[in-house]
Amino acid sequence: MxxxxxxxxxxxxxxxxxxxxxxxxxxxxxxxxxxxxxxxxxxxxxxxxxxxxxxxxxxxxxxxxxxxxxxxxxxxxxxxxxxxxxxxxxxxxxxxxxxxxxxxxxxxxxxxxxxxxxxxxxxxxxxxxxxxxxxxxxxxxxxxxxxxxxxxxxxxxxxxxxxxDEGRYLKLVINSMVAASSALLAEALALGRAGNLSTETMMDAIMQSVVASPLLGYKKDMVVTGDFTPAFGLTQMMKDLDLVLEAANEGGAPTELFLTIRERYEAAVEAGLGQEDFFALAALRPDHGDAKR
CATH class of the missing domain: 3.40.50.720 (NAD(P)-binding Rossmann-like Domain)
Structure with missing residues (x-):
């Protein structure tokens, strides 16, 4: 063809x-x-x-x-x-x-x-x-x-x-949850570090638990090693979050969580991580200014 x-x-x-x-x-x-x-x-x-x-x-x-x-x-x-x-x-x-x-x-x-x-x-x-x-x-x-x-x-x-345009909305549904996964993992890892757990130990346990997912499997090595060479950039994910917010506002859907998640991405960009993979959010530490929010 x-x-x-x-x-x-x-x-x-x-x-x-x-x-x-x-x-x-x-x-x-x-x-x-x-x-x-x-x-x-x-x-x-x-x-x-x-x-x-x-x-x-x-x-x-x-x-x-x-x-x-x-x-x-x-x-x-x-x-x-x-x-x-x-x-x-x-x-x-x-x-x-x-x-x-x-x-x-x-x-x-x-x-x-x-x-x-x-x-x-x-x-x-x-x-x-x-x-x-x-x-x-x-x-x-x-x-x-x-x-x-x-x-x-x-x-x-x-x-x-x-x-x-159902396909457009379905893509935004999926990407909203992908973006949220990185933000949630960031806070979960910060909690574990407060209890003296290593990132590697936590990621190993997470991947053997009910919350394991293909996405976390793809990103596990990146999170453990701290090498966030981008497969999908953090600023790109912010663009997608803006599309999610626009579509949600147009359709009268709730946006509270989306707005909070976007704030975390903004903080990561301000910390200099904008050109890293969007899962760099999951490894933010106090020296990046956001790990204890």
């Missing part, structure tokens, strides 16, 4: 490489040469613009960093993809963005007769590279079915959860 891909960052690159390895032909738009280098080396074909891409392929995937970039790529009045698509196209947007920008994109694509699948993914660059992401999709079921072969190249779990 020949597909288009817009946005080849860390996650997009890992996913695109899996699609290429599965035998799909990929034409890609990525302005940064260093970002697209691995995909091009694996057989991806660079295309000059999103308009050119839409002329060459019917199925287009996007992995973009945030609402602002999505708005520019999709809705720019001169160069936006929405201007170039028609009823032969399916657009599959896989980023973590707000339901509100997703609704804007949906309206623009609907006006062109284009199918729009919201398909944010759950996982990390490591799970992308191993082909074990989870796809949380919503939109027209026939569009989901058309994408299944590509999804299978980087995902081993695919869910179709509705016809609108």
């Amino acid at each position: 020949t597909i288009g891909w817009i946005g080849i960052g860390k996650m997009g690159s890992a996913m695109c490489l899996r699609a290429l390895a599965a035998g799909h032909s990929v034409k890609l738009v990525e302005p940064r040469a260093e970002n697209r280098a691995a995909a091009v080396a694996a057989g991806g074909v660079p295309v000059a613009s999103v308009d050119d891409l839409a002329q060459q392929v019917d199925l287009i995937f996007l992995t973009l960093p945030d609402d602002a970039v999505l708005r520019t790529v999709m809705l720019d009045p001169v160069e936006g993809l929405a201007r170039s698509v028609s009823d032969r196209h399916t657009v599959v947007e896989m980023s973590t963005v707000s339901p509100s920008i997703s609704r804007e994109v949906a309206a623009a694509l609907s006006a062109r007769g284009c199918d729009y699948l919201r398909a944010p993914i759950s996982g990390s660059t490591a799970t992308a590279a191993s082909g074990s992401l989870t796809v949380l999709a919503s939109g027209p079921r026939p569009a989901f079915d058309r994408c299944e072969a590509v999804f299978r190249s980087f995902s081993n779990r695919m869910m179709h959860v509705g016809e609108g």
Whole structure:
């Protein structure tokens, strides 16, 4: 299958490489040469613009960093993809963005007769590279079915959860709990250190208890060694928390805990940990200014 891909960052690159390895032909738009280098080396074909891409392929995937970039790529009045698509196209947007920008994109694509699948993914660059992401999709079921072969190249779990923006909300539900896990672990570890327990002892016990989880398993070595080389950055998680708060406020859902958790992330950024993995929050000590809050 020949597909288009817009946005080849860390996650997009890992996913695109899996699609290429599965035998799909990929034409890609990525302005940064260093970002697209691995995909091009694996057989991806660079295309000059999103308009050119839409002329060459019917199925287009996007992995973009945030609402602002999505708005520019999709809705720019001169160069936006929405201007170039028609009823032969399916657009599959896989980023973590707000339901509100997703609704804007949906309206623009609907006006062109284009199918729009919201398909944010759950996982990390490591799970992308191993082909074990989870796809949380919503939109027209026939569009989901058309994408299944590509999804299978980087995902081993695919869910179709509705016809609108349900996938966006499900992604925020999951990420809110991921963000909370780091904040809760930070206070739990601080409590244990007050009782002279080592981080290693606590993490070993936690992983043998009823509160063990795949997430804590992924992050255990990082927490024990203190090497927080980012798989997903702390400031990135703050961005996702802002999306959670926006969606909760729009829908009239409670936000008290979300606000408290975001304050802990703010404190970590102020302590100089913004570029570390978001689980650096779980190892904050008194010298970082937040461990005894």
